Amino acid sequence: MSENRPEKKKKKEPISDRRRFILNMARGAGIATVGGLVWSAYVDEVTASELVLRPPGALKEDDFLKTCIKCGLCVEACPYDTLLLAKPGDNKPLGTPYFVPRDIPCYMCPDIPCVPVCPTGALDESSVTTDEKLDINIADMGLAVVDEESCIAFWGIQCDACYRACPILGKAITIEYEKNTRTGKHAFMKPIVHADACTGCGMCERACVTEKSAIMILPRETVTGKAGDYYIKGWDKEDEKRLENAKEIKTTTELSKKSAMDSLNDSLEDLY
Amino acid sequence: MKTLWNNYRYLFFRRLTQVGLLVLYFGANAWGWTLLMGNLSSSIILGIIPMSDPYAALQMLAAGAVLAVDLLIGVGVVTLLYFIIGGRAFCSWVCPINMITDAANFLRRKLGIDRIQGVKQPASRNLRYWVLALSLIISFIMGVTAFEFISPISMVHRGIVFGLGFGWAAMLIIFLFDLFILKNGWCGHICPLGGFYSLLGKFSLLRVHHIQENCTLCMKCKEVCPEHQVLHMIGKQTLPVLSGECTNCARCIEVCDDEALEFSIRKLAQNKITGE
Numbered sequence: 001m002s003e004n005r006p007e008k009k010k011k012k013e014p015i016s017d018r019r020r021f022i023l024n025m026a027r028g029a030g031i032a033t034v035g036g037l038v039w040s041a042y043v044d045e046v047t048a049s050e051l052v053l054r055p056p057g058a059l060k061e062d063d064f065l066k067t068c069i070k071c072g073l074c075v076e077a078c079p080y081d082t083l084l085l086a087k088p089g090d091n092k093p094l095g096t097p098y099f100v101p102r103d104i105p106c107y108m109c110p111d112i113p114c115v116p117v118c119p120t121g122a123l124d125e126s127s128v129t130t131d132e133k134l135d136i137n138i139a140d141m142g143l144a145v146v147d148e149e150s151c152i153a154f155w156g157i158q159c160d161a162c163y164r165a166c167p168i169l170g171k172a173i174t175i176e177y178e179k180n181t182r183t184g185k186h187a188f189m190k191p192i193v194h195a196d197a198c199t200g201c202g203m204c205e206r207a208c209v210t211e212k213s214a215i216m217i218l219p220r221e222t223v224t225g226k227a228g229d230y231y232i233k234g235w236d237k238e239d240e241k242r243l244e245n246a247k248e249i250k251t252t253t254e255l256s257k258k259s260a261m262d263s264l265n266d267s268l269e270d271l272y
Numbered sequence: 273m274k275t276l277w278n279n280y281r282y283l284f285f286r287r288l289t290q291v292g293l294l295v296l297y298f299g300a301n302a303w304g305w306t307l308l309m310g311n312l313s314s315s316i317i318l319g320i321i322p323m324s325d326p327y328a329a330l331q332m333l334a335a336g337a338v339l340a341v342d343l344l345i346g347v348g349v350v351t352l353l354y355f356i357i358g359g360r361a362f363c364s365w366v367c368p369i370n371m372i373t374d375a376a377n378f379l380r381r382k383l384g385i386d387r388i389q390g391v392k393q394p395a396s397r398n399l400r401y402w403v404l405a406l407s408l409i410i411s412f413i414m415g416v417t418a419f420e421f422i423s424p425i426s427m428v429h430r431g432i433v434f435g436l437g438f439g440w441a442a443m444l445i446i447f448l449f450d451l452f453i454l455k456n457g458w459c460g461h462i463c464p465l466g467g468f469y470s471l472l473g474k475f476s477l478l479r480v481h482h483i484q485e486n487c488t489l490c491m492k493c494k495e496v497c498p499e500h501q502v503l504h505m506i507g508k509q510t511l512p513v514l515s516g517e518c519t520n521c522a523r524c525i526e527v528c529d530d531e532a533l534e535f536s537i538r539k540l541a542q543n544k545i546t547g548e
Contacts, residue, residue, distance in 0.1 A: 071314035087437025
């Protein structure tokens with residue numbers, strides 16, 4: 001017993017300053033890494049929401065998330081209580097302003113009270129200004145999309161609720177007449193959304209008479225595609241200008257060096 | 273009655289400002305009052321004077337946002353304000369979380385939870401500066417204001433003004449954390465906003481001063497202080513509390529029966545003597 005004691009004491013000898021320093025540094029770095037990764041993962045997750053509609057004049061979503069300070073001044077400025085600040089549980093980037101058009105759409109006030117109050121420029125006044133005057137008609141909050149399956153006008157039932165509700169009536173939504181071949185004597189009156197004029201205010205979505213709105217606002221980025229430089233409207237002088245900035249695209253597909261005859265005579269194996 | 277007033281006068285005024293500000297902010301959203309609009313992240317007084325959270329602006333800068341002029345003016349106003357009344361005066365006089373953590377701390381003292389946990393606190397108070405640095409790094413890498421998306425301060429304050437949602441959970445987490453896991457856990461160890469204001473508060477003018485000759489070493493002040501390390505001079509030296517971590521909550525002044533602690537403007541000449 002007495003021989004073992006000194007050994008035990010040796011083990012409990014205080015660690016050297018150098019070791020203490022290194023261990024403390026390692027501990028600090030370890031904790032910072034754990035905290036940093038958990039924190040980053042959370043932030044990445046909560047900012048990933050794509051289907052969120054922003055107030056007029058909002059910067060592109062990436063820049064908006066950087067710039068919005070989440071003060072709610074736009075929400076307070078809105079006279080129709082359209083704008084909301086995302087609460088925990090809303091599953092939207094926390095504290096940022098958004099609106100749900102089916103509940104309360106943007107009524108497109110000509111003086112756009114929500115934009116000039118923004119202290120950070122996350123709502124950019126210049127993006128809703130033409131000739132030094134505020135112009136709500138050029139706002140871009142989203143884009144209306146019609147679900148032709150559930151829109152009763154596409155069934156042949158007469159309805160133009162969205163068309164009538166549209167504040168840019170006749171430009172953002174038009175009615176297209178088409179013969180109803182089922183009855184042979186009626187016309188379809190189909191609402192058509194024009195992306196260049198639609199501001200995404202959502203008054204059409206609010207007005208839609210179907211149980212769940214057949215016309216809905218979605219972020220423009222989500223619902224628009226892009227033809228790219230491969231395809232140009234050759235009959236359109238304006239569109240041809242895109243060629244000036246077009247970048248050369250090289251095809252990287254490797255072509256088979258075998259002769260066509262071989263290909264026909266071989267078994268089908270090389271096709272798979 | 274008079275001693276009651278003496279012992280709680282600053283606490284009364286602190287609760288009054290904390291609740292009063294909440295009422296003003298709430299009224300702005302609910303009834304269109306214009307005295308104080310927005311929230312603690314950014315607000316505007318009477319539609320004229322902007323105020324913005326400098327720490328939020330710092331994160332925006334790290335995230336790569338372009339800072340607007342209005343924002344910079346607001347940041348200037350807030351920085352100047354806390355330069356005068358003490359950086360962490362925000363923590364004890366404005367921040368709504370303070371009421372939650374004070375409640376947890378009060379219960380901790382009354383229930384004797386410190387005694388079951390022992391004296392040793394498992395975390396360093398410098399943690400907040402690490403969290404502060406980490407928030408800026410994450411803001412830079414992710415391109416978003418990292419702390420603003422998790423901040424229970426904004427969550428609770430925004431919740432009270434604009435609607436709470438699950439914000440009550442954030443309140444409860446902080447309360448239970450401070451009560452059962454770490455004494456002064458959120459405000460005294462983790463909160464990077466407190467850390468930021470601690471750094472700012474190093475230079476601020478309004479200070480608690482200790483007069484050693486009057487001190488009877490009862491140590492009530494150290495017991496009640498949420499940042500007791502700033503009171504290292506108690507009973508030893510006549511010195512102002514110079515650490516930026518002091519929140520100017522004035523609890524120490526209230527509990528002192530010997531007039532050994534008082535508020536006064538920092539004396540620059542004296543600071544030279546002490547080398548601070």
